Amino acid sequence: MKPATTTERLRRLLVLVPTVTQRPGIHLDDLARALGCTRDEVLSDIQLMQLVGRPPFQPSELVEFAVEDDKVYVALDQRLKKPPRFTAAEATALTAAARLIYPAASDVLGSALGKLEKALGASVRTQAEALGRVLDATQAAPPDAGRVGQAVRERRELRFDYFSPERGAVRRRTVQPLELVFQRGHWYLAALCLEANEERWFRLDRARDVALGGRTFPPGPPRRSALPPSPWGRGDVRVRFSRAVAAWAQEQFGPGSVTVHPDGSAEVQLDVDSEAWLVGWVLSFGGEAELLSPESVRRNIARAALASLE
Amino acid sequence: MDRMQRILSLVPYLLDARRPVPFAQIREEFPGEYEGADEAAERKFERDKAELLELGVPLRFVKTEDGEGYELDRSAYYLPDVGLTPEETAVLYAAGAEALSSGAFPLATDLQHALRKVGYPGTGAPAGEAGVRFHAEVGAAGGGAVGEVLPALWGALAARKAVTFEYRSPHRPAVETRKADPWGLAMRRGTWTLVAFCHQRQALRSFQVGRMLAVQVNAQRPRSADYDIPADFRVDDHVAHHPWGHRFHAPLEVTVELRGPLSALWERTLPGARKLEDGADGRARVALGVTYLDGLCRHLLSLAPNARVVGPDGAAARYRELAHASAARHPAGGAP
Numbered sequence: 197m198k199p200a201t202t203t204e205r206l207r208r209l210l211v212l213v214p215t216v217t218q219r220p221g222i223h224l225d226d227l228a229r230a231l232g233c234t235r236d237e238v239l240s241d242i243q244l245m246q247l248v249g250r251p252p253f254q255p256s257e258l259v260e261f262a263v264e265d266d267k268v269y270v271a272l273d274q275r276l277k278k279p280p281r282f283t284a285a286e287a288t289a290l291t292a293a294a295r296l297i298y299p300a301a302s303d304v305l306g307s308a309l310g311k312l313e314k315a316l317g318a319s320v321r322t323q324a325e326a327l328g329r330v331l332d333a334t335q336a337a338p339p340d341a342g343r344v345g346q347a348v349r350e351r352r353e354l355r356f357d358y359f360s361p362e363r364g365a366v367r368r369r370t371v372q373p374l375e376l377v378f379q380r381g382h383w384y385l386a387a388l389c390l391e392a393n394e395e396r397w398f399r400l401d402r403a404r405d406v407a408l409g410g411r412t413f414p415p416g417p418p419r420r421s422a423l424p425p426s427p428w429g430r431g432d433v434r435v436r437f438s439r440a441v442a443a444w445a446q447e448q449f450g451p452g453s454v455t456v457h458p459d460g461s462a463e464v465q466l467d468v469d470s471e472a473w474l475v476g477w478v479l480s481f482g483g484e485a486e487l488l489s490p491e492s493v494r495r496n497i498a499r500a501a502l503a504s505l506e
Numbered sequence: 507m508d509r510m511q512r513i514l515s516l517v518p519y520l521l522d523a524r525r526p527v528p529f530a531q532i533r534e535e536f537p538g539e540y541e542g543a544d545e546a547a548e549r550k551f552e553r554d555k556a557e558l559l560e561l562g563v564p565l566r567f568v569k570t571e572d573g574e575g576y577e578l579d580r581s582a583y584y585l586p587d588v589g590l591t592p593e594e595t596a597v598l599y600a601a602g603a604e605a606l607s608s609g610a611f612p613l614a615t616d617l618q619h620a621l622r623k624v625g626y627p628g629t630g631a632p633a634g635e636a637g638v639r640f641h642a643e644v645g646a647a648g649g650g651a652v653g654e655v656l657p658a659l660w661g662a663l664a665a666r667k668a669v670t671f672e673y674r675s676p677h678r679p680a681v682e683t684r685k686a687d688p689w690g691l692a693m694r695r696g697t698w699t700l701v702a703f704c705h706q707r708q709a710l711r712s713f714q715v716g717r718m719l720a721v722q723v724n725a726q727r728p729r730s731a732d733y734d735i736p737a738d739f740r741v742d743d744h745v746a747h748h749p750w751g752h753r754f755h756a757p758l759e760v761t762v763e764l765r766g767p768l769s770a771l772w773e774r775t776l777p778g779a780r781k782l783e784d785g786a787d788g789r790a791r792v793a794l795g796v797t798y799l800d801g802l803c804r805h806l807l808s809l810a811p812n813a814r815v816v817g818p819d820g821a822a823a824r825y826r827e828l829a830h831a832s833a834a835r836h837p838a839g840g841a842p
Contacts, residue, residue: 202509202510202557203557203560203561204615204619205510206510206513206514206557206561207561207562207619208619208622209510209514210514210517210561210563211619211622211623215622215625230622230625231622232618232621232622244510244511245514247507247511248511248514248515248518249515249518250515250518250519250522251515251519251535251536252535253515274518275517275518275521275522276517276518278584278585279584279585279622279623280561280562280563280583280584280585281562281564281582281583281584281585281586282562282585282620282623283560283561283562283616283619285613285616285664286562286616286617286619286620286623287620288613288616289605289611289613289614289616289617289620290598290601290602290617290620290621290624292605292611292612292613293601293602293604293605293606293611293617294598294601296601296604296605296608296693297597297600297601297604297638298601300638301597301600301601301638304593304594304597305594305597305598305601307594308590308594308595308597308598311588311589311590311594312588312590312624314588315585315586315588317564317582320562327664329690329739329740329741330663330689330690330691330735330739330741331612331613331660331663331690331691331692331741332690332691332692332693332740332741332742332745333605333692333693334692334742334747335693335694335695336694336695336747336748336777338773338774338777339773339774345637345638348637348638349593349597349637357770359767359768359771364766364767365767366767366770373637374637375637375638376637376638377638378638378696379696380695380696381695381696400774401771401774401775402771402774403774404770404771404774441676443676443677443679444676446676447674447676447717475810476807476808476809476810477808478832479804479807479808479810479832480804480805480807480808481804481832482800482803482804482807482828482831482832483828483830483831483832483834483835485835486835486836487836494836495836495838497832497833497835497836498832498833498835498836498837498838499811500810500811501807501810501811501829501830501832501833502829502830502833503810503811504806504807504810504811504812504813504814504829505814505826505829506811
């Protein structure tokens with residue numbers, strides 16, 4: 197952890213008394229966690245704050261803490277028991293962060309941001325609006341993302357029709373939704389599929405007729421932070437990129453993983469789990485990528501491209 | 507008294523005051539702190555005041571019937587009770603935690619301070635309870651250190667200072683040095699983009715932050731702006747949510763035909779599309795506004811054989827051309 201600048205430390209010091217006032221007897225370790233610093237930093241913050249107060253700076257006019265068995269209390273708050281309002285940058289930061297996951301919790305975040313906005317002073321609100329126009333972390337999401345997010349939070353069963361490109365077919369699924377994850381431009385739902393009785397990843401833009409079930413389910417053990425499976429790796433799939441997109445391939449896969457041929461084309465070797473995904477991916481280069489192997493999938497690429505024209 | 511102690515003590519002191527406090531009185535009540543010649547002492551106080559303003563302490567100089575001096579309005583200083591529910595706090599925390607853990611958030615420090623204030627009601631809501639995670643592809647491509655570059659770009663943008671940087675674009679053979687005025691930052695599909703007025707091109711350009719190296723913010727006259735951003739500028743107008751949304755040509759309405767399982771998923775497959783008709787064999791036709799036709803054609807090719815462009819003629823011809831090019835790359839009989 198880098199040492200805080202003077203300004204950062206001052207900002208942290210101004211929320212020290214409020215945090216302890218709100219949670220009297222808070223453990224030093226919890227206080228450090230709440231303030232995002234180390235235990236030693238909290239202890240030195242407490243020492244410094246005890247020198248802060250009002251003239252003539254007699255003991256009764258200084259901030260006073262009591263620390264007993266690592267539990268912290270405020271004895272004298274000297275009017276500092278509430279934190280200062282949000283700055284424009286703080287409000288902008290919160291709004292931008294909320295935008296990252298907004299589609300999955302639009303109802304809750306919408307009301308939270310509304311309340312935060314009311315807590316801003318008028319001039320800060322104007323500044324924050326101006327900053328919001330130049331910082332935008334809004335993510336697109338399918339229309340059901342909010343409903344799915346609600347199901348995750350309320351632990352309610354979900355039913356939806358799901359299109360699996362691997363099977364090329366749509367099936368109705370009933371699942372216990374566990375977590376929504378945004379990755380590589382898509383929203384994925386991790387859920388226990390009740391038909392298969394195992395955990396699966398579902399891409400939200402492939403689900404429709406999403407319905408909240410009436411049944412809730414108990415919380416499971418804490419989930420490890422898994423991500424949807426990446427299609428990448430090293431393996432037997434060989435793709436050659438034309439000169440036009442060779443530089444892109446080098447950027448994407450790293451120069452060490454790419455073989456550049458004398459004609460300027462670039463070749464990579466990959467491990468890809470899903471054949472359907474591989475066909476779509478190669479096609480997305482519009483003729484600038486060629487699947488060299490495996491031969492069985494190679495045939496499907498030309499077939500799919502031409503079949504789309506019928 | 508050390509500087510931090512003095513600056514912090516000004517807060518309770520001024521919150522306590524019933525009327526504006528003239529500087530002479532502050533000098534008297536903080537003995538030894540603002541000593542020396544009047545001008546030097548005032549400059550020292552001005553620096554303290556600037557620091558307080560940066561902390562969000564709304565200290566100001568006022569002239570009232572009670573006299574003139576410095577005032578710190580309690581109602582403007584104290585954060586009012588925001589009244590967040592435990593669920594709202596949990597989800598807001600989750601959003602903040604995701605932004606911070608992504609390692610690439612331009613206002614990470616401000617976000618941390620804001621979260622402390624949100625957490626101040628003390629619900630102790632653990633992050634992760636909201637069940638939503640955001641995974642940014644930090645440093646996946648381009649080689650730039652997104653997490654380090656973003657705060658510098660944001661600092662430049664907020665202060666309206668020009669930046670110089672090296673840009674490694676896969677569309678150009680060599681690394682180029684650019685000078686630009688940052689106008690906006692946007693995150694789309696996990697990637698941060700800087701929209702900036704490029705001095706070389708004399709026009710607005712988009713730069714992927716992951717491709718920027720050696721970013722230098724103009725350090726000359728740090729307190730004065732190098733440029734203005736027009737009041738009607740919105741960064742959202744310059745970055746695309748979808749591959750067909752890049753602004754490479756005039757808006758064009760394209761008719762797309764979806765079939766098989768995708769005809770029922772048209773709204774999700776092509777966000778922003780409008781249904782035209784349900785055709786034969788369960789095919790659906792939709793209209794979609796595009797500003798990058800090749801982006802749309804490639805996206806549809808990735809869905810083959812379940813999608814194609816059918817109109818207008820020029821757009822349908824471009825789709826056919828790319829489909830044939832893809833097929834020609836994969837002739838029967840195996841790879842050469």
